[in-house]
Amino acid sequence: MFHWLEKHPFFFAVAVFVTIAFAGLIEILPNFAQASQPVVGTKPYSTLELAGRHVYIKNSCNACHSQLVRPFKSETDRYGHYSLSGEYAYDRPFLWGSKRTGPDLMRVGNYRTTDWHENHMWEPSAVVPGSIMPAYRWMFKNTADIDTAYAEQVTVNKVFAVPYNQEIPMADGTKATVKLGATLEEAKAEALEEAKAIAADMKNQDVKDAVAAGQIPEIVALIAYMNSLK
Amino acid sequence: MENRPLEYDYTVAKMFMLTTVLLGIVGMLVGVILAWQMAFPAVNLMLGEGLAEYTNFSRLRPLHTDAVIFGFTLSGIWATWYYVGQRVLKVSMAESKFLMFLGKLHFWLYLLVVVAVVGSLLMGITTSKEYAEFEWPIDIAVVAVWVIWGMSVFGLIGIRREKSLYISIWYYIATFLGIAMLYLFNNMAIPTYFASGGIGNWYHSVSMYAGTNDALVQWWYGHNAVAFGFTVPIVAMIYYFLPKESGQAVYSYKLSLLAFWGLMFVYLWAGGHHLIYSTVPDWMQTMGSVFSVVLILPSWGSAINMLLTMKGEWQQVAASPLIKFMILASTFYMFSTLEGPIQAIKSVNALAHFTDWIVGHVHDGVLGWVAFMIMAALFHMAPRVFKREIYSKSLMNTQFWIQTLGVVLYFTSMWIAGITQGMMWRAHDEFGNLAYSFIDTVSVLHPYFTIRAVGGTLYLIGMFLFAYNMYKTMTSARRVDESELQTASPMGA
Numbered sequence: 001m002f003h004w005l006e007k008h009p010f011f012f013a014v015a016v017f018v019t020i021a022f023a024g025l026i027e028i029l030p031n032f033a034q035a036s037q038p039v040v041g042t043k044p045y046s047t048l049e050l051a052g053r054h055v056y057i058k059n060s061c062n063a064c065h066s067q068l069v070r071p072f073k074s075e076t077d078r079y080g081h082y083s084l085s086g087e088y089a090y091d092r093p094f095l096w097g098s099k100r101t102g103p104d105l106m107r108v109g110n111y112r113t114t115d116w117h118e119n120h121m122w123e124p125s126a127v128v129p130g131s132i133m134p135a136y137r138w139m140f141k142n143t144a145d146i147d148t149a150y151a152e153q154v155t156v157n158k159v160f161a162v163p164y165n166q167e168i169p170m171a172d173g174t175k176a177t178v179k180l181g182a183t184l185e186e187a188k189a190e191a192l193e194e195a196k197a198i199a200a201d202m203k204n205q206d207v208k209d210a211v212a213a214g215q216i217p218e219i220v221a222l223i224a225y226m227n228s229l230k
Numbered sequence: 231m232e233n234r235p236l237e238y239d240y241t242v243a244k245m246f247m248l249t250t251v252l253l254g255i256v257g258m259l260v261g262v263i264l265a266w267q268m269a270f271p272a273v274n275l276m277l278g279e280g281l282a283e284y285t286n287f288s289r290l291r292p293l294h295t296d297a298v299i300f301g302f303t304l305s306g307i308w309a310t311w312y313y314v315g316q317r318v319l320k321v322s323m324a325e326s327k328f329l330m331f332l333g334k335l336h337f338w339l340y341l342l343v344v345v346a347v348v349g350s351l352l353m354g355i356t357t358s359k360e361y362a363e364f365e366w367p368i369d370i371a372v373v374a375v376w377v378i379w380g381m382s383v384f385g386l387i388g389i390r391r392e393k394s395l396y397i398s399i400w401y402y403i404a405t406f407l408g409i410a411m412l413y414l415f416n417n418m419a420i421p422t423y424f425a426s427g428g429i430g431n432w433y434h435s436v437s438m439y440a441g442t443n444d445a446l447v448q449w450w451y452g453h454n455a456v457a458f459g460f461t462v463p464i465v466a467m468i469y470y471f472l473p474k475e476s477g478q479a480v481y482s483y484k485l486s487l488l489a490f491w492g493l494m495f496v497y498l499w500a501g502g503h504h505l506i507y508s509t510v511p512d513w514m515q516t517m518g519s520v521f522s523v524v525l526i527l528p529s530w531g532s533a534i535n536m537l538l539t540m541k542g543e544w545q546q547v548a549a550s551p552l553i554k555f556m557i558l559a560s561t562f563y564m565f566s567t568l569e570g571p572i573q574a575i576k577s578v579n580a581l582a583h584f585t586d587w588i589v590g591h592v593h594d595g596v597l598g599w600v601a602f603m604i605m606a607a608l609f610h611m612a613p614r615v616f617k618r619e620i621y622s623k624s625l626m627n628t629q630f631w632i633q634t635l636g637v638v639l640y641f642t643s644m645w646i647a648g649i650t651q652g653m654m655w656r657a658h659d660e661f662g663n664l665a666y667s668f669i670d671t672v673s674v675l676h677p678y679f680t681i682r683a684v685g686g687t688l689y690l691i692g693m694f695l696f697a698y699n700m701y702k703t704m705t706s707a708r709r710v711d712e713s714e715l716q717t718a719s720p721m722g723a
Binding site: 002003006007009012013016017019020021022023024027028031032036057058059060061062063064066068070071072073074075077078083084085086087088089090091092093094095096097098099100101102103125128129130131132133134135136137138145147148149150151152154155156158159160184 | 286357448
């Protein structure tokens with residue numbers, strides 16, 4: 001059989017393809033039948049948070065920070081409850097990372113604050129002596145891309161039925177609603193309100209001025225995203 | 231039929247040889263910068279505060295991996311394809327104007343993609359998925375390049391004189407099919423600009439898969455991009471170049487059959503070992519773990535087949551630096567394919583995952599196996615392509631030892647770093663509290679990061695020696711005629 005295949009390239013290629021595709025069929029497809037169901041308390045990202053997530057991706061934060069707490073005591077002691085599949089239901093893409101040069105950030109919103117992030121992103125080693133993380137000062141100048149974040153929200157809402165403008169059950173029994181602006185202008189106004197609340201806790205004057213003038217620096221969006229990670 | 235060797239046309243092979251060397255240097259230079267940044271963070275500001283955004287570790291990191299994978303390695307794969315393909319199929323590219331055109335189109339379109347990738351990654355345009363960072367416009371161009379290569383492969387096969395496909399061709403076909411399947415599925419995304427009716431950046435997209443599913447597809451891809459980029463085509467090379475250079479027949483046809491079909495069947499299952507103790511279903515993690523261990527068999531099948539090909543001819547290893555490169559590559563292949571399965575065992579993975587041990591594993595595979603084999607292939611090709619002897623044998627020897635030392639420093643320091651950090655993360659004191667804060671586990675790594683950076687720098691120096699040797703071979707080495715090119719490559723002092 002093998003001698004015959006080696007003389008018939010087409011059938012050889014078909015045989016190779018079937019052999020390599022086999023594993024994917026058995027291993028990958030079944031999980032897709034049961035698309036990720038959000039757990040109670042998992043909300044879609046707001047426009048500002050999503051813009052912050054884009055800043056996180058733009059700077060490949062995931063190259064050094066994981067977002068996956070494994071079910072070991074040493075990890076739950078350090079980072080909080082281990083990760084559940086449903087908590088990632090709105091993560092497109094997933095940001096688990098593959099290397100922890102820095103600590104896990106899955107629940108960083110539980111134990112770090114806006115001003116901590118502000119100081120840390122400006123000069124990491126001033127906040128954590130011995131840190132090898134570089135400073136990210138350009139984030140205080142660059143403007144966050146709210147338009148693209150809104151476009152992504154509209155897309156996932158339309159295509160994947162991500163529940164914006166719907167009541168979502170929270171862990172404490174209350175309901176929460178994440179707003180999706182009907183227009184880009186509405187979404188921008190919404191994001192600016194959120195940004196103002198964050199900028200109020202910051203001390204960098206350039207950032208405060210920018211927000212007051214209706215601009216949202218990347219750092220503000222990033223902190224909104226960080227604070228949402230719980 | 232005339233009884234003389236065919237004249238093969240190496241135009242396209244030469245083009246890809248050039249990008250192999252250039253992108254190899256670029257990719258490894260960026261890697262060395264990253265290594266020094268981890269040891270001495272001030273290097274992040276090497277071009278000043280104003281350009282910090284573009285010289286920063288996190289911006290450069292995807293550039294390093296992609297330049298080495300899709301720059302250096304892919305170029306090497308194609309350089310050897312456009313050389314080996316013609317020779318084992320006994321047909322010249324020059325016999326078909328169409329194939330010649332396709333080959334050149336392949337190269338120039340590829341170069342265009344390289345430029346787009348470098349630019350977009352520096353700007354921070356990335357999907358975040360490892361080795362699949364490119365946004366959809368580049369993905370479409372990548373698919374075009376791949377389809378052109380596929381047409382070129384099957385076109386050449388279509389007009390072949392040698393009816394039976396040599397082992398190397400099996401592996402090149404598998405490379406083409408495997409990457410095509412993986413790349414397409416993993417990069418499925420919806421461009422938000424079009425879906426939202428023209429809002430935001432035109433090149434932005436959102437993944438078709440969410441959360442755990444996204445991770446599953448990504449590591450099915452990520453692991454097997456290694457399979458079909460770093461293993462399968464490199465095995466294709468060694469099956470051709472080692473027998474050619476040593477003048478020995480492949481030790482066992484049956485072993486090559488077993489290794490090939492075994493590798494094809496087993497490799498794809500093992501992707502789950504990147505997701506052990508994550509939120510993917512437990513049975514998938516176990517499958518990933520088990521199949522990783524099974525994977526030792528076909529991997530070692532090829533490696534042992536190559537080592538036994540040298541049976542009775544081991545003096546060649548001492549005599550020829552070119553054979554040295556290939557034998558060490560094969561040895562590192564065995565080493566790396568034993569280390570990988572060990573790391574895939576659940577209890578080991580609990581310690582090793584997220585640490586530098588994984589980084590060490592990748593590099594003993596890529597520096598020791600992939601890069602050594604690609605450089606050996608180029609060394610063997612150079613005299614036949616340029617009709618000149620290899621410029622300097624002693625320079626080759628120097629390069630070999632400098633780079634070997636570099637790899638050894640690299641993986642030993644990363645072993646220690648990874649296991650140290652993994653142990654410190656999990657250490658508890660007598661009261662059950664965590665013994666170390668996170669920063670303690672970083673500070674302790676400084677000496678190992680430094681040793682790694684030295685190792686990487688040595689390897690990079692070797693790359694420059696390689697580039698210089700190739701350049702001199704191309705331009706000023708002694709001319710040779712066909713009779714000197716039968717087995718062992720001619721080398722100058």
